Amino acid sequence: FLTGRGLKSHAYIHSVQFSHHVFLNLHTLKFYCLPDNYEIIDSSLEDITYVLKPTFTAQQITNLDKQAKLSRAYDGTTYLPGIVGLNNIKANDYANAVLQALSNVPPLRNYFLEEENYKSIQRPPGDIMFLLVQRFGELMRKLWNPRNFKAHVSPHEMLQAVVLCSKKNFQITKQGDGVDFLSWFLNALHSALGGTKKKKKSERRATKALGAPPWVTFVTP
Secondary structure (H helix, E strand, O other): OOOOOOOOOHHHHHHHHHOOOEEEOOOOOOEEEOOOOEEEOOHHHHHHHHHHOOOOOHHHHHOOOOOOOOEEOOOOOEEEOOEOEEOOOOOOHHHHHHHHHHOOOHHHHHHHHOHHHOOOOOOOOOOOOHHHHHHHHHHHHHHOOOOOOOOEEOOHHHHHHHHHHOOOOOOOOOOOOHHHHHHHHHHHHHHHOOOOOOOOOOEEEOOOOOOOOOOOEEEOO
8 A cells, every 4th residue: 555564554454453464565575563563584484575576597597498397386286487377357368468478588588587687777757668678577577487376477567567658558458459569569668678769661670779689570561
């Protein structure tokens, strides 16, 4: 609810009414015990913070396609990292299909799995388009997380960014065209990463942006 953990916050009231005492700050990834309001430092909680914010080393990314192995979720089911479901919130399956396909394009995947590749990119004040880059990176890392609690991932934050940045041209509550979404999304990412807007007669190319690999070539009529 973005109201913190003070005496009048939802978290504080909830802890008293329902005896749920452990809360996590989603920005700092620190745990607190309420209503006493002290920080909990316990290594057994690291699994939770890793699910919220998975990280990958360069070596782990290199080995993704060389050492594929099944992971086990908390309910006992097994899954292959990168091949997991995306929740269908209402009518967003057209976007889910595109996002899942892109998450299995190795150059694109490898670039977004390592946040340092784009973390320091500067955008003009008030520019919201870089939110797509951040949310897509977060979703990519969750899809490839070998320590997920479940064999599916929610794309909610990613799709909220899509609705906002596309000015509601692509929505969660209404079916869209997958091809149109793919074209818009890749071009929006390309632009947000500092790519050129120049076009050739028969093609538009998503070229390298501050070290980003080439992703795709659009062939137009």
